[in-house]
Amino acid sequence: xxxxxxxxxxxxxxxxxxxxxxxxxxxxxxxxxxxxxxxxxxxxxxxxxxxxxxxxxxxxxxxxxxxxxxxxxxxxxxxxxxxxxxxxxxxxxxxxxxxxxxxxxxxxxxxxxxxxxxxxxxxxxxxxxxxxxxxxxxxxxxxxxxxxxxxxxxxxxxxxxxxxxxxxxxxxxxxxxxxxxxxxxxxxxxxxxxxxxxxxxxxxxxxxxxxxxxxxxxxxxxx
Ligand SMILES: N[C@@H](CCC(=O)N[C@@H](CS)C(=O)NCC(=O)O)C(=O)O
Numbered sequence: 661x662x663x664x665x666x667x668x669x670x671x672x673x674x675x676x677x678x679x680x681x682x683x684x685x686x687x688x689x690x691x692x693x694x695x696x697x698x699x700x701x702x703x704x705x706x707x708x709x710x711x712x713x714x715x716x717x718x719x720x721x722x723x724x725x726x727x728x729x730x731x732x733x734x735x736x737x738x739x740x741x742x743x744x745x746x747x748x749x750x751x752x753x754x755x756x757x758x759x760x761x762x763x764x765x766x767x768x769x770x771x772x773x774x775x776x777x778x779x780x781x782x783x784x785x786x787x788x789x790x791x792x793x794x795x796x797x798x799x800x801x802x803x804x805x806x807x808x809x810x811x812x813x814x815x816x817x818x819x820x821x822x823x824x825x826x827x828x829x830x831x832x833x834x835x836x837x838x839x840x841x842x843x844x845x846x847x848x849x850x851x852x853x854x855x856x857x858x859x860x861x862x863x864x865x866x867x868x869x870x871x872x873x874x875x876x877x878x879x880x881x882x883x
Pocket of ligand 1: 713715
C-alpha cells in the first residue's frame with residue numbers, strides 16, 4: 661500500500677514533507693487538497709485531521725498530521741539509520757532545535773510575506789521588523805555552513821528551506837541575508853527536487869494569490 665499524502669505544493673509544510681520523501685526515496689500518493697476551494701474543511705477531511713491543516717499522511721491506516729512530526733516519522737520508520745535525522749542524541753537535539761525554530765520563522769514569513777500577497781492583509785511595521793530580525797538571526801546562524809548542522813543534510817534543512825523558499829517565490833531581495841542566499845542557492849543546485857517541488861511559474865502563483873484572496877474574503881463576509 662502506498663503512503664497517501666493530503667497536500668498541495670502551494671503549502672510550505674507540505675513541500676517540506678514532499679522533499680523528505682524524495683530524499684528518502686519514498687513514493688507518496690498525492691491526494692491534492694485545494695485550500696482555496698475549502699477542501700480542508702469537508703466533513704471527510706476533518707475526520708482524519710480535526711485541525712483542518714495540510715499536510716496529513718495515511719500510512720496503511722496510520723494517520724499523522726503536522727509536517728515536522730511526519731518528517732520525523734518517515735525517517736524513524738523507513739530510514740532509521742539515515743543521517744537525515746541522526747540517531748545520536750546530541751545531533752538529533754540540534755536538528756530538533758532547528759525544527760522548533762522553524763515555527764518562529766514560519767510566523768515571521770507568514771505575517772510579512774504570505775498574508776500580504778495571498779490574503780491582501782497589509783503587513784504591520786511590527787511584522788516587518790520581526791521578519792527582518794528573524795531572517796538576520798537565521799543568516800548569522802547559517803554562517804558559512806553548507807547545511808544547517810554542518811556536514812550533512814538533515815530534515816532541518818528541508819523544513820527551513822520550504823519555509824524560506826517563499827522569499828524566492830515572491831522575488832524578495834535576499835541581499836541583506838548573504839549567508840542565507842548562499843545556503844539556499846547551494847541546496848537548490850545540489851538537489852534537483854528542490855526546484856521540482858518548490859518552484860512555480862509566475863502566472864501560476866498570481867492566479868493562486870487571486871483565488872486565495874477571493875476565498876478568504878468570501879469566508880470573512882459570511883462571518
Ligand atoms: N504546523 C502545521 C501547519 C500546517 C498549516 O498551517 N498548513 C496550512 C497551509 S500552509 C493550512 O493547512 N492552512 C489551512 C488551515 O489551517 O485551515 C504543519 O507544519 O503541518
